[in-house]
Amino acid sequence: AQTVTQSQPEMSVQEAETVTLSCTYDTSESDYYLFWYKQPPSRQMILVIRQEAYKQQNATENRFSVNFQKAAKSFSLKISDSQLGDAAMYFCAFPMNRDDKIIFGKGTRLHILP
Amino acid sequence: GAGVSQSPSNKVTEKGKDVELRCDPISGHTALYWxxxxxxxxxxxxxxxxxxxxPDKSGLPSDRFSAERTGESVSTLTIQRTQQEDSAVYLCASSPEALSGNTIYFGEGSWLTVV
Incomplete structure (x- = not known):
């Protein structure tokens, strides 16, 4: 069965510091996409970043970047220069099959300490 | 519309009552998720x-839950004979086509409280 695992229920980071959120997954597919979504207290889910598995280069979006290790089935999110507005639940997400429903990890709640 | 729209945003219902939650996906989006x-x-x-x-109904927790979608537009999630454990936020999302890397866009959710 395909699964997504986030092993850190909560994390805290000092403002302006860097934090890495972990995600591992399991699949038999060779070509797929991976996503990180953010859910602030407003409840609105927002796409943070996505990675295409066939691309060697790690995706980057401003202060957000991923460390994608396909062989290890690991997809971590790095947030640089953390800001108070980054406080949220972060979900790693992954489609069950190429054209199928997307499943989410249980999430990591990130606290930003001023 | 500009985004995924869900209604009601909040619903309080008595145990045993039926509820309907509505989702309007982004126009043109063929895929819809609950x-x-x-x-x-x-x-x-x-x-x-x-x-x-x-539809892939594999995640519905019991036969009290059902959902319909009219063509490629509105979807309704129905919960019959609600129980307290049904209290949750119900999120709807849509995407342009089968996932294949397309971003899915979420509504703000319907918060259901069963008392």
Whole structure:
């Protein structure tokens, strides 16, 4: 069965510091996409970043970047220069099959300490 | 519309009553998803509609739950004989086509409280 695992229920980071959120997954597919979504207290889910598995280069979006290790089935999110507005639940997400429903990890709640 | 619209945003209902939750996806989006999120928890997949294909209902927790979608537009999630454990936020999302890397866009959710 395909699964997504986030092993850190909560994390805290000092403002302006860097934090890495972990995600591992399991699949038999060779070509797929991976996503990180953010859910602030407003409840609105927002796409943070996505990675295409066939691309060697790690995706980057401003202060957000991923460390994608396909062989290890690991997809971590790095947030640089953390800001108070980054406080949220972060979900790693992954489609069950190429054209199928997307499943989410249980999430990591990130606290930003001023 | 500009985004995924869900209604009602909040609903309080008595145990045993039926409820209907509505989702208006982004115009032109063929894929539509329903998820359930209990307080402080992750997203639990419920059902997935993709174009004219038969919906994937594998996540529906019991036969009290059902969902319909009219063509490629509005979807309604119905919960019959509600129970207290049904209290959660119900999130709807849509995407342009079968996932294949397309971003899915979420509504703000319908918060259901069963008393």
């Amino acid at each position: 998820y359930r999120q209990s307080l402080g928890q992750g997203l639990e997949f419920l059902i997935y509609f993709q174009g004219n294909s038969a």
